[in-house]
Every structure is written in C-alpha cells, then in structure tokens.
Amino acid sequence: MNLLIFGALAVFLPITSAQRGDSSAQRGCQPDVNFGRYCPTTCGVADYLFRYTPDVYDDLDDMLAKLESIGNLTQGAEEKVVFMRDRATSAHKSSQPDLYYKRSTSMLDDVTRFEKTILSQEQQIFELQNFVLANDRQMQELKQLTRQLEATCSVPCKDTVEIQPITGTDCQDIANKGASVSGLYYVKPAKATDQFLVYCEIDTFGRGFTVIQRRKGGLVDFNRNWIPYKEGFGYLSPDDSTDFWLGLEKMHLLTTSVTLPYVLRIEMVDWLGNKKYADYAMFRVGPEQDKYRLTYGYYFAGDAGDAFDGFDFGDDASDKAYTVHNGMQFSTPDNDNDKYDGNCALQDGSGWWMNRCHAGHLNGKYYPDGRYSEKDAGAFDNGIIWVTWHDRWYSLKETTMKIIPVSRINTDGQQQSGVKQFGGL
Incomplete structure (x- = not known):
C-alpha cells in the first residue's frame, strides 16, 4: 500500500539526502568501483515523492469517506437500539404477560447482543480514526519535506560531487x-x-x-x-x-x-x-x-x-x-x-x-x-x-x-x- 511506502520514506529521506559521491552531470551517477555509489541526490528523492503523492492522497480521501459512512450507519444503529430497548421495557411493564411479552424478552436479549457488537465496532472505528490521524500527520511532515526538496531543487539538480581540476603525482x-x-x-x-x-x-x-x-x-x-x-x-x-x-x-x-x-x-x-x-x-x-x-x-x-x-x-x-x-x-x-x-x-x-x-x-x-x-x-x-x-x-x-x-x-x-x-x- 502507498501509505507503507511513504512510512518507509520518512525514515529513508535523511540518510539518502546526505549521501555524496563521484559522478558526471552528463552521464548521470558514475559509481566508483572502490568507494561505492553516492546517488540519488535529494532531487531524485523529490521526484520519487512527487510521483507517489497523488496516489497517497486518493487513498486517504477514500479511507475518510468510508469512515464517515461507517459512522453514519453506527449512529442509525444506536438510535434503533434505544428505540427497541424502550419498546421492550414497556412490554415488561404490561399487565398481561402473554406471548408478546416473551417475544419482547427474547428481543431484549438480541438488542443487548447487538449493542455489544456496535460497541466493538465503535472501538474499531476509533482505532481506524487514530490510524488516519497518524497518517495525516505523516503526510503533513512529508509535505514539509517536499517543500524543502522543492526549494533545494529550484536550481538545476546536480548528481555530481565537485572534484578539483588540478592533478599531480600526489x-x-x-x-x-x-x-x-x-x-x-x-x-x-x-x-x-x-x-x-x-x-x-x-x-x-x-x-x-x-x-x-x-x-x-x-x-x-x-x-x-x-x-x-x-x-x-x-x-x-x-x-x-x-x-x-x-x-x-x-x-x-x-x-x-x-x-x-x-x-x-x-x-x-x-x-x-x-x-x-x-x-x-x-x-x-x-x-x-x-x-x-x-x-x-x-x-x-x-x-x-x-x-x-x-x-x-x-x-x-x-x-x-x-x-x-x-x-x-x-x-x-x-x-x-x-x-x-x-x-x-x-x-x-x-x-x-x-x-x-x-x-x-x-x-x-x-x-x-x-x-x-x-x-x-x-x-x-x-x-x-x-x-x-x-x-x-x-x-x-x-x-x-x-x-x-x-x-x-x-x-x-x-x-x-x-x-x-x-x-x-
């Protein structure tokens, strides 16, 4: 899932943006066989972020819409439970404990079980909401990093390390x-x-x-x-x-x-x-x-x-x-x-x-x-x-x-x- 990709990027960014090395602006990153590869630069990471950001925003919007729908259904179910409990209590107080009374007792038991199920669902919804909030905070941090990268790359990106032009025997x-x-x-x-x-x-x-x-x-x-x-x-x-x-x-x-x-x-x-x-x-x-x-x-x-x-x-x-x-x-x-x-x-x-x-x-x-x-x-x-x-x-x-x-x-x-x-x- 794209959210997981961005979670990993949040840890990866500081390491990658600090790497440096020997390469050529014309030929791209040229790793030195003895001293390793120093690419990508911060600009390469920025391009990666920009490419995946729209998909992550779509995922978050979809999750928020689903949570809102679930919340509306839960509210309606709670109202139905209250109505059914009141009807069952009224039946209990009736002076004629007949077949309808027995049915209401069974119904009350069903309502109680239904109510416990709703409470469990509310807990799950609460956890999902916390998850969404955490992802939202992470997205804000990523947006801030993206702005920083945009500022860094406002000038042409260089995948090169400066190597001085003078050469000699030592x-x-x-x-x-x-x-x-x-x-x-x-x-x-x-x-x-x-x-x-x-x-x-x-x-x-x-x-x-x-x-x-x-x-x-x-x-x-x-x-x-x-x-x-x-x-x-x-x-x-x-x-x-x-x-x-x-x-x-x-x-x-x-x-x-x-x-x-x-x-x-x-x-x-x-x-x-x-x-x-x-x-x-x-x-x-x-x-x-x-x-x-x-x-x-x-x-x-x-x-x-x-x-x-x-x-x-x-x-x-x-x-x-x-x-x-x-x-x-x-x-x-x-x-x-x-x-x-x-x-x-x-x-x-x-x-x-x-x-x-x-x-x-x-x-x-x-x-x-x-x-x-x-x-x-x-x-x-x-x-x-x-x-x-x-x-x-x-x-x-x-x-x-x-x-x-x-x-x-x-x-x-x-x-x-x-x-x-x-x-x-």
Whole structure:
C-alpha cells in the first residue's frame, strides 16, 4: 500500500539526502568501483515523492469517506437500539404477560447482543480514526519535506560531487601547482598505470597531505578480507566526513614512486576531544609480492608516543619485541602473514600490519564511548588502540593516516629539531 511506502520514506529521506559521491552531470551517477555509489541526490528523492503523492492522497480521501459512512450507519444503529430497548421495557411493564411479552424478552436479549457488537465496532472505528490521524500527520511532515526538496531543487539538480581540476603525482605536487582547497583530487604516481581519486588535505602553508585512512564515525566496517584491503573501501567525500581505507596497492604506488621519502602522520582523537599525533619518517608500503610490508626509518615526532616500536604490557618478557610493527607484513582474516601461531587479524576482525599481535592498531573495531573490556572483545584487544597514549582497552574516536614528503613537514615555522606542533594543522 502507498501509505507503507511513504512510512518507509520518512525514515529513508535523511540518510539518502546526505549521501555524496563521484559522478558526471552528463552521464548521470558514475559509481566508483572502490568507494561505492553516492546517488540519488535529494532531487531524485523529490521526484520519487512527487510521483507517489497523488496516489497517497486518493487513498486517504477514500479511507475518510468510508469512515464517515461507517459512522453514519453506527449512529442509525444506536438510535434503533434505544428505540427497541424502550419498546421492550414497556412490554415488561404490561399487565398481561402473554406471548408478546416473551417475544419482547427474547428481543431484549438480541438488542443487548447487538449493542455489544456496535460497541466493538465503535472501538474499531476509533482505532481506524487514530490510524488516519497518524497518517495525516505523516503526510503533513512529508509535505514539509517536499517543500524543502522543492526549494533545494529550484536550481538545476546536480548528481555530481565537485572534484578539483588540478592533478599531480600526489597531494603535495597538486599543492605545488597552486591548489589551495582541501577536497577530492585525482593523482597518478610515477609507477601507476591509471590515476585514482584521493582526499587531499591542503593547509595554509601550502602543504598537501595525501590521506590514506580515516576513521570518524564507525559507519564503515573494517572487518574485511585481503582484496578489499588491497583495493580500498569506504567512501571518499569532498567535505572529509566519511570513513575509508585508500587501499594497499595505492599506498604502495604513492610511497615508492617519489625521490624524497614520505613522513607518515597519524592523528588521533579520544572521546574527550583530546588530540595527539605521531610522525614516522621514510615511510613505505612494499609490493603485494611482499604482502605490502610496512617499513619506516625512525619515529620522527609526536606527543602520542611511539606505539609502532612495541610496548611492554607486563604479560610476558617478550611483549615489546612481539608488538613491534616496523617490518611487518599486512595480514587479513583470510591472509595470515603475522608472526603469531594463530591469526591476529582473524582474532581482531580487521586487517593490519600485525606482529604477535600489536601495540598500535588503527583499523580495529569501533567501540562507541571508547571503553571496552576483555569480555566485550572475547579476550582480544581488538579496538582502535594506541597504547602509548591510552591503554589497550580504550578504543579511539577518530584516527587519520596521511603522508607528505619529508621536505614539507616543517614549513610552518613551528617545528624545532623534528618536533611538530599538532595544533598548527
């Protein structure tokens, strides 16, 4: 029934109208194979509403007419019951209790049953009236949404997301060419056969960070197998509001196609809004043949501590050595390349550069409010953790991994002896 369709739309609208993505105005919505479909826009939803609105109005008018007819019949029946009850009472008072008296007694019983039936019907009518009122309220809300959509679509609709026109080998190259706005750009590293879309974070100092991972709201599931981690998943958005993993192959192409080494900057936010960061110089991701091995030269700077260097949890004398991440291959639940007898990625439900298993894990399970327990996680510290800041039973609220050539990391005048102030970003 059309009413049910509109009931579903009332829930669907806010989600659909917020979606964004990469498409072409001339060719319609063009989904990106790695980052999903972002159509329809609010205009598409408006067209859908306009197409179904007349049928819903007809249904409501028909229901109201039927309820009015039922109400008139019920009123006539009630008047008949009152008349019959009065006649029966008069017969009871008659001084000659004859055959007519007996008939009136039987009639009174019938009237009583009839009256109960009418009361039951009145209750059903009352419920139907409430249903109609509820639908009427919903229709008013939908009309308001329709007016809003009409205002939104008073100008020509665009099923497109703005992709900046400048291209380059990475985001710093794009910034060097004059780009000054953060957003979506196409890059083509020297070793890449095709260009691909990235989010570039360009600051007021002309630095162009290429973002390779983002966790902001926990809406994207990071429990994925090898192919999604290789190719990338999640959603790129021009306003930097979505979660994504750029893809190991793209990370490899970006970090091995340049003459200057990269710095990996990891930024983290906890559930109180506190921010910390960690920088790693000479960051590289190896080829797939080497299972996208993570390597870096040294811990460059930061106030979050060096979790990639391992951590002594106090459980075993080898804790620190077993949780070093430098030199580790990438593991997923279906492709185990860690140093553990078991499968760290399978236990934690996400891909990462695992050892036996980790001290810093930014692809872990998203736990709202941060705190979780061994019982919650099946005895595994599977949250979004960075143990040199918060302990392993605290899952961070937001994380960002982004890369930039080492020559550009200190151009804001704040860094001294390799120390970068995170607040300057």
